[in-house]
Amino acid sequence: MIDQGISKQTLQRLPFYLGYLKTLDKVTVETVSATTIAEALNLNQVQVRKDLASVCSLGRPKIGYVTQELICEIEHFLGYDNAESAVIIGAGKLGKALLGYRGFEEYGLNIVAAFDADENVVGTEENGKKIFPMSKLKNLCERMKIHIGIITVPAEYAQRVCDSLVESGILAIWNFAPVHLTVPEHILVQNENMASSLAVLSKHLSQKFSEEAQKIG
């Protein structure tokens, strides 16, 4: 058993490495050093080396890593080469935007359908993907062996939707609703937490302004 000991932080940095590596010219940049990557992404060299060590086992002194190999290994590690299917619950603005976003396939995520409680939305399509009534959720998930659920409903419905997903055999939940979800131990919830991000942004600003004020005052 490998990769038992990879930290969440490392995991979250890997897509950044991948993104950077892909910007490099395959022909001229055959190899790349941790130093170079670190500089480009504003990270510590040692951190980059440690992160990469948990994914691949190459890396030669004086030379670095073979760019193309590294890309393949990270992609493989992240599972980009064998896509997981997912469903979206909540076909509002955000849900539809995610349904329509083609970039996810590149990341190994295949959104197959959406579900909504609103009868006016049910039956319509977005980006060629159908929107079903909630009553069909469990059956479809089980039949298609779907393990990822994406929650894009308003906060007040999120926990109920979450429970339905768990009941439908979902193992991992990507939660866009700004609430804490309670789930059984074996289920993973990854919060995409816009409110938290905004908190960081707005605090940065208010601090900037109070610094300014102090300088002047």
Place this chain on the structure above:
Amino acid sequence: MIDQGISKQTLQRLPFYLGYLKTLDKVTVETVSATTIAEALNLNQVQVRKDLASVCSLGRPKIGYVTQELICEIEHFLGYDNAESAVIIGAGKLGKALLGYRGFEEYGLNIVAAFDADENVVGTEENGKKIFPMSKLKNLCERMKIHIGIITVPAEYAQRVCDSLVESGILAIWNFAPVHLTVPEHILVQNENMASSLAVLSKHLSQKFSEEAQKIG
């Protein structure tokens, strides 16, 4: 000067506390203890108390915190009561979804307009908000004293857009493009990192499956 020493982690938990507190019945739940909050959100009691201590200075033994006061104080701390204006660059699916999302106002974010390089989109509206050509960015930001820029363009254009934003006097950037942005020291970049989230989700699944396989094998 207060709040110099608040950690990013604390800051990111505050919206969760707020969300939970708002679900409580104002009439019956006059006060709330850190213990209760911690249990509801699956956090450590002491952590909740420390977080709250950095925002408010009440909290009475045996009683806890006055719910309504706590809500107000957190909202004030997060700046929800004096909204910041923002612009979106990139009026694709995601950009439009964010433009149309009314929830941000509740979080103290007021998106005033969008910008796009595509002539076909320029001039149209979304949720009553106009989409302008990139050439008007700087002028509008300066005139309206806008300090937050939201980047929803494809990865390859993100750095260029970022540079334009910095030039236009933006102080904080909310980046939805899956790339690292290089900015001057005083500018804050908050990455809304879908690729990273997906990495966490898909790794959880592949680990689950390899555990299963081991049990059987």
Place this chain on the structure above:
DNA sequence: TAGATTGTTAATCGATTAACAATC
């Protein structure tokens, strides 16, 4: 050989958690 770069071991740093005294 000299220098760049690797991977590892140890030190530092910061956040979380545990223990405890203070208070209503």
Place this chain on the structure above:
DNA sequence: TAGATTGTTAATCGATTAACAATC
């Protein structure tokens, strides 16, 4: 008074960074 709950001080834990030996 006894018990619940607070806030603080100390211990633990994990991640980042620094120092260094190994190697091409």
